[in-house]
Each structure stands twice: as C-alpha cells, then as structure tokens.
Amino acid sequence: MQLMNAIKKRKSVKRFSNKKPNWRKVIRAIDAARFSPAAGNQFAMKFIMISDKETIQKLAEASQQEFVRDAHFVVVAVSDDSKLERSYAERASRYSRQQAGAAIQNFLLAAEEQGLATIWVGHFVEDQIKTILGIPEKMVVEAFFPIGHETAIKGSEARKPELENILYFGKWGNKKMEPETRITSRNA
Known part of the structure; x- marks a missing residue:
C-alpha cells in the first residue's frame, strides 16, 4: 500500500471480527514507531503489546470503553519524559507529547498497511493502567490501541x-x- 492510500484509508475501528491478527503484523506496526522524529534524536517511547484476555478486560474497565474487550491485542504507548529533561528541562514534556504523536501516527499507518484495524483510546484512568501493567510512576501513558480485524458491520465514516x-x-x-x-x- 502506498503512503497516501494508507493515510486516506486509515480510520478508527471499534468493531472487531473473531479472526485473530498475526502477532508479527502488530510488531511490524510498533517497529514503524521508532522511525518517527524525536527531539534531539532521543527516542523516549516504549510500547507494551498485550494479548492476555483478562488484562485486556481490565484495560476496558480502566478506560470505560466496552469495545476494548473484543480486541485480540492492545498496544499501550508510554513516554519517559525524564529522557528528554536532561536536554530540554521544562520543555521536555511538550517535546515528549510531540514525539508521542509522531510515533503513534507511524504506528497507526503501519497498522493500516498491515491490514489491522484499531482506534486511538486516550480516555482512561492512567494510574489504573500503570497498576495493571506494572508501568513505573514516572512514565506517561500516552494512549492505547485495541487491535483486530474490522468486522463486516461498518460504522459511520467520519468526515474529514x-x-x-x-x-x-x-x-x-x-x-x-x-x-x-x-x-x-x-x-x-
């Protein structure tokens, strides 16, 4: 798939089929994130890939998003602002958010290219996510992404x-x- 096709075709999907995606495709999408721009060439992102249904259930509860339960995988994007604080002091948080956005966009486009369906979930109780996944307190949970294959039942298309x-x-x-x-x- 060409880049502009992936950009224009990418959409948020909340309904997943029963067909489980190949885990290698999920890892390829995560791998694309590391090629995003990074302040001072200091990549401050980590990703957690979850396939355990019990853990996915807990993430659904922490986000109050029922559709998350139907995902076969969930990828959680996490930033370490302290990696940038040494170079950028008070601007570290701003640059970290920018880096996260760029890395996540690479991830989303690569997921689309791999034929994976996902949605950006930004509403959640961060402390609960950290507890569920054992994420250190200093880290920032940016977002998470339920992943599957899109079901035949289509939702409404968002107008751009x-x-x-x-x-x-x-x-x-x-x-x-x-x-x-x-x-x-x-x-x-």
Whole structure:
C-alpha cells in the first residue's frame, strides 16, 4: 500500500471480527514507531503489546470503553519524559507529547498497511493502567490501541475537513496563495 492510500484509508475501528491478527503484523506496526522524529534524536517511547484476555478486560474497565474487550491485542504507548529533561528541562514534556504523536501516527499507518484495524483510546484512568501493567510512576501513558480485524458491520465514516478550511498562506486567515490561486482539496 502506498503512503497516501494508507493515510486516506486509515480510520478508527471499534468493531472487531473473531479472526485473530498475526502477532508479527502488530510488531511490524510498533517497529514503524521508532522511525518517527524525536527531539534531539532521543527516542523516549516504549510500547507494551498485550494479548492476555483478562488484562485486556481490565484495560476496558480502566478506560470505560466496552469495545476494548473484543480486541485480540492492545498496544499501550508510554513516554519517559525524564529522557528528554536532561536536554530540554521544562520543555521536555511538550517535546515528549510531540514525539508521542509522531510515533503513534507511524504506528497507526503501519497498522493500516498491515491490514489491522484499531482506534486511538486516550480516555482512561492512567494510574489504573500503570497498576495493571506494572508501568513505573514516572512514565506517561500516552494512549492505547485495541487491535483486530474490522468486522463486516461498518460504522459511520467520519468526515474529514476540506483542505481549504484548514490551510492559510503567509498569515492567519489568508486563504489565497500568491499569485491569486485558491487552493481546494481537488486542485492540491
């Protein structure tokens, strides 16, 4: 699959089929995360891959997200801000969040390319997740991702904003590129 196809095709999936994905595909998706940009080339992310159904059940409870129970795997993304604090002091947390977003996007696109279905879960009780998985207190649980194959039952498709509604040129509010060309999703 080409990159732009994966970007445009990727979606959040809450309904998983009974077919269990190959664990190697999940690991390949995680591997893609390490190629993301990192502040000062200091990669501060760790990932935990869970397949135990009892643990997945506990993650569903900690997030109050019932659909998580149906996942065959869950991948938890964790950051270690202290890795960046030595170089960036008070900016470490900001750079760590940026790095996490970039790493997670790589992971999501690689999962799509592997034919895996997932969704970004950001609502959870962090202390519960840390206790369930034995994550040290200093770490930051960024998000987690239930993984499976999409069921034949489709949910509603989320509409994406049109390019002309998110792009300005040179300064805030300027929608025209020099020379007077109006950019739209169709001519970009």
